[in-house]
Amino acid sequence: xxxxxxxxxxxxxxxxxxxxxxxxxxxxxxxxxxxxxxxxxxxxxxxxxxxxxxxxxxxxxxxxxxxxxxxxxxxxxxxxxxxxxxxxxxxxxxxxxxxxxxxxxxxxxxxxxxxxxxxxxxxxxxxxxxxxxxxxxxxxxxxxxxxxxxxxxxxxxxxxxxxxxxxxxxxxxxxxxxxxxxxxxxxxxxxxxxxxxxxxxxxxxxxxxxxxxxxxxxxxxxxxxxxxxxxxxxxxxxxxxxxxxxxxxxxxxxxxxxxxxxxxxxxxxxxxxxxxxxxxxxxxxxxxxxxxxxxxxxxxxxxxxxxxxxxx
Numbered sequence: 001x002x003x004x005x006x007x008x009x010x011x012x013x014x015x016x017x018x019x020x021x022x023x024x025x026x027x028x029x030x031x032x033x034x035x036x037x038x039x040x041x042x043x044x045x046x047x048x049x050x051x052x053x054x055x056x057x058x059x060x061x062x063x064x065x066x067x068x069x070x071x072x073x074x075x076x077x078x079x080x081x082x083x084x085x086x087x088x089x090x091x092x093x094x095x096x097x098x099x100x101x102x103x104x105x106x107x108x109x110x111x112x113x114x115x116x117x118x119x120x121x122x123x124x125x126x127x128x129x130x131x132x133x134x135x136x137x138x139x140x141x142x143x144x145x146x147x148x149x150x151x152x153x154x155x156x157x158x159x160x161x162x163x164x165x166x167x168x169x170x171x172x173x174x175x176x177x178x179x180x181x182x183x184x185x186x187x188x189x190x191x192x193x194x195x196x197x198x199x200x201x202x203x204x205x206x207x208x209x210x211x212x213x214x215x216x217x218x219x220x221x222x223x224x225x226x227x228x229x230x231x232x233x234x235x236x237x238x239x240x241x242x243x244x245x246x247x248x249x250x251x252x253x254x255x256x257x258x259x260x261x262x263x264x265x266x267x268x269x270x271x272x273x274x275x276x277x278x279x280x281x282x283x284x285x286x287x288x289x290x291x292x293x294x295x296x297x298x299x300x301x302x303x304x305x306x307x308x309x310x311x312x
Contacts, residue, residue, distance in 0.1 A: 006034070007038075008101065009303055013101075013241065013305060014038050016305065017097040018097070019039060021044035023043070024092055025043070025049050025099070026099065027039065027052065028052050029080060031105045036062060037066060037069075039097075040068075040072060040073055047072055048092070049072060050087065050090065051073065051074070051076070052076050055105075056077060059076075059077050081224045083227065083228060087231060094236070095231055095232060095233065096237075097238075098238050100221075100228075100239070101241045102240070102247050103241065114127075116211060117207070119201075122179060122180055123137070126207075127214060129215075135214060145165045146165075148168055149161045157245075157246075163190045164190040164206055167186050167190035171186045183203070183206075184203050188202050188203070225250070232310040237310070242303070242304050243304075252306060256281070258278040259279065262275055278311060283305065283306050283307045286305055287306075
């Protein structure tokens with residue numbers, strides 16, 4: 001199927017990137033090139049856009065979409081955690097803006113064989129980068145009860161994590177769990193009937209948790225933010241769109257630390273640690289979609305945009 005993904009908070013993100021026509025910009029989660037197209041069309045012949053994505057289908061689709069701006073764009077298959085080496089490899093010392101849209105694309109959710117969605121019965125996969133060896137199928141069939149419980153509890157925030165983990169292990173003792181449909185039925189059986197009637201699809205939280213574990217999403221985000229900030233040129237902006245509370249908490253905490261890095265005890269009259277602010281938080285409260293956008297794209301409902309500007 002065609003790589004279709006409706007860019008969330010598009011106008012707001014482009015505005016907050018504060019694009020300079022001759023600047024260098026990085027879209028670390030390129031997807032189908034929705035945000036990147038609007039960045040590239042605002043660049044002059046001297047401006048440059050670097051798009052990074054670990055999904056081969058995304059790179060192919062974005063290449064077609066961005067073809068009118070081919071002379072000012074570089075597309076690289078990789079993970080945004082490699083942004084520093086990508087920039088160096090292309091001969092750039094820094095960037096004037098970096099964007100991360102951490103959502104799973106509509107293409108990934110709706111392509112059956114990718115195994116991201118609990119709405120289809122297909123192979124358990126969930127890899128954003130199909131070159132990696134770890135899959136959802138491996139996690140479900142090889143993690144211990146305690147490991148599965150931790151994943152579902154921490155990443156899915158599901159109150160029934162322990163019981164779901166036990167049911168998964170009991171089921172795989174009879175036969176390997178191979179499809180999303182099989183996993184769905186196991187999760188359904190682990191949640192009390194009264195609770196299944198509330199809070200949406202019973203598999204939603206567990207599928208989210210396994211996807212996050214499979215792709216090391218939170219680990220990569222937390223381990224990349226300092227590097228991304230260091231790559232910004234003075235006055236450059238880091239714009240990050242998150243889709244659930246765990247991601248948002250990591251970004252919010254990092255931005256606060258960048259703005260106020262002082263580690264002196266609160267009762268000290270003056271700062272003696274010598275740590276200086278890296279810049280300022282542009283968005284005191286996250287920017288969220290309006291009702292119109294949510295009505296047109298239900299997947300935008302939980303999106304939050306936070307922006308940090310590096311000091312001049």
